[in-house]
Amino acid sequence: MTSDLRSRLKKAAAQLKADGHPELASSVETVLAPGGWTKLRASAGAGSASEAGKTVPFPIYMPEVLRAALKKAADDKDVASLGTLVSDGFRAAAEGRWTPPEEAWTPPAGQARVNLNVRVDAAARAALEAALPRLVESTGRRLSVTSVAIDWLLEELGVEDQLADPEGPAE
Numbered sequence: 001m002t003s004d005l006r007s008r009l010k011k012a013a014a015q016l017k018a019d020g021h022p023e024l025a026s027s028v029e030t031v032l033a034p035g036g037w038t039k040l041r042a043s044a045g046a047g048s049a050s051e052a053g054k055t056v057p058f059p060i061y062m063p064e065v066l067r068a069a070l071k072k073a074a075d076d077k078d079v080a081s082l083g084t085l086v087s088d089g090f091r092a093a094a095e096g097r098w099t100p101p102e103e104a105w106t107p108p109a110g111q112a113r114v115n116l117n118v119r120v121d122a123a124a125r126a127a128l129e130a131a132l133p134r135l136v137e138s139t140g141r142r143l144s145v146t147s148v149a150i151d152w153l154l155e156e157l158g159v160e161d162q163l164a165d166p167e168g169p170a171e
Contacts, residue, residue, distance in 0.1 A: 006032060033077060055083065055119040060149050063111035066159075070116065073157035082153070083118035089152025090120065090145075093135060094127035100151040102139045105160060 009032055016025035074082055092098035128145055136143050154160045 033079075053121050053123040055087075056122045056125065057117065058083070058086065058120040058125065058145075058149070059115040059117050060086075060146055061113055061115055062150060063107040064114045065111055066107060066150075067114055067116045069159040070153050070157055073159045077157065079157070081118075082116065083120050085156060086118055086149045086152065087121040087124040089149060089156065090124040090128040093148055093152070094124070094131040096131075098152070100135060100139055100141075100143060100148055101155075102141060104141055104147065105150065105154055 009028055013025040013028040013032070016022075016028065070082065073079075074085070079085055089098065093100065125145060128148060132143055132145070132148075135148070
């Protein structure tokens with residue numbers, strides 16, 4: 001979701017509340033939350049597990065501190081499934097609704113690395129794999145399915161600022 005659209009939807013929710021329509025405002029806020037588009041598709045009948053397709057295991061190798069921050073942020077934001085959120089990111093990137101940042105997130109050195117194990121929609125992953133050459137060209141950086149998943153999670157859950165190296169830059 002582009003930041004302009006997100007901003008307009010936030011304003012719409014605030015206006016709905018001000019006009020005495022809290023239930024409508026809540027619906028808009030639900031769509032804005034991480035994983036909200038999945039809830040919207042599901043409520044329209046297009047997001048059921050049988051229609052969404054087969055899910056497959058997708059281990060995402062990352063620093064342990066990042067995995068902990070992502071899980072905490074997902075819990076704080078009531079994200080039902082990190083795998084569903086990753087699948088949403090795969091679709092958004094494949095469909096051109098979202099582009100990974102031109103600069104890759106770089107974890108602090110010396111961090112222990114672990115897997116974040118999720119299940120993703122197989123069709124969404126395949127669509128992303130087919131779109132990777134276009135995304136590489138548009139960002140000018142090397143991308144993989146894993147790097148796209150991490151970029152999407154960082155943006156949707158807003159945890160990047162929490163991961164700054166507490167020691168500061170090496171001098």
